[in-house]
Amino acid sequence: MDMNIRYSTIKKAEAIEILRDKTSFNYTFDQTTIELLKKRFALKDSLYILAKNNGEFTAFCSVDRDWWENNYFFIREILVDPNFQKLGLGQELMKRCIDHAKKKGAKGVVTETAFENVPMQKLCAKFGFQQWNNPQWKEGITYKLTLGGFRRSAVESEIGVDSRLRGNDIKR
Numbered sequence: 001m002d003m004n005i006r007y008s009t010i011k012k013a014e015a016i017e018i019l020r021d022k023t024s025f026n027y028t029f030d031q032t033t034i035e036l037l038k039k040r041f042a043l044k045d046s047l048y049i050l051a052k053n054n055g056e057f058t059a060f061c062s063v064d065r066d067w068w069e070n071n072y073f074f075i076r077e078i079l080v081d082p083n084f085q086k087l088g089l090g091q092e093l094m095k096r097c098i099d100h101a102k103k104k105g106a107k108g109v110v111t112e113t114a115f116e117n118v119p120m121q122k123l124c125a126k127f128g129f130q131q132w133n134n135p136q137w138k139e140g141i142t143y144k145l146t147l148g149g150f151r152r153s154a155v156e157s158e159i160g161v162d163s164r165l166r167g168n169d170i171k172r
C-alpha cells in the first residue's frame, strides 16, 4: 500500500469535527463522543493526534488528564481506519500519547476497553499495561501503565515501530 502518513496535533476544538461518524469495528465517534472530546480538549495538557495518509483521515488518538487518580493521564480514544489496521499506526499513536504523559510528569497512564476488544487488549499488553481492578468501573477492562520505571530507550527498542509509520509531523 502507498503510505505517506503525516501526524498532526489538533489545535482548535472545531477541528475535532473531522472525527464525526468515523467508524471502526463496532466503534463510532457519535455525537456524544464528539461533544465529550470537545470538552476534554479544553483541559490543560490534553493531546489530540491525527494521522492522515495522503491527506485523508487515517487514525486518531487522544490523551487527557481527566482521571480521578492524581497525576494519571487517560488514553480516551484510539481509532484506526479499518483499511489501515494492523500496520502499526495504533502503536505509533499510543507511543506518542504515552511519551506526552511522561513529558508532563505523569505517574502513569490508564485506558479502558471492552472485554471483547482483543486488538485493543493486545495493543495495551504490548506497551506493558497491566490489567487493573478499577473500583469505579467493572463493565470492561481497565489498563494501567506506571511510568515510574519507564525508560524511553527500552520502550523504543522493544516496541520497534516501523520507521515509515513515524511519518512527518505537521502543525495545523
Ligand SMILES: CC(C)(COP(=O)(O)OP(=O)(O)OC[C@H]1O[C@@H](n2cnc3c(N)ncnc32)[C@H](O)[C@@H]1OP(=O)(O)O)[C@@H](O)C(=O)NCCC(=O)NCCS
Pocket (backbone or CB within 6 Å): 024, 025, 027, 078, 079, 080, 081, 084, 085, 086, 087, 088, 089, 090, 091, 092, 112, 113, 114, 117, 118, 119, 120, 122, 123, 126
Ligand atoms: C485497537 C486499534 C486502535 C489497533 O490499531 P492498529 O493500528 O490496527 O494496531 P497496530 O497495527 O499498531 O498493532 C499493534 C498491536 O496490536 C495488536 N493487534 C492489532 N490489531 C489486532 C487484531 N485485529 N487482532 C489481534 N491483535 C491485534 C497486535 O498485538 C499488534 O502488534 P503485532 O502486530 O506486533 O502483533 C484498532 O484495532 C482500532 O481502531 N479498533 C477500533 C476502535 C477501538 O476499538 N478502539 C479502542 C477503543 S477502547
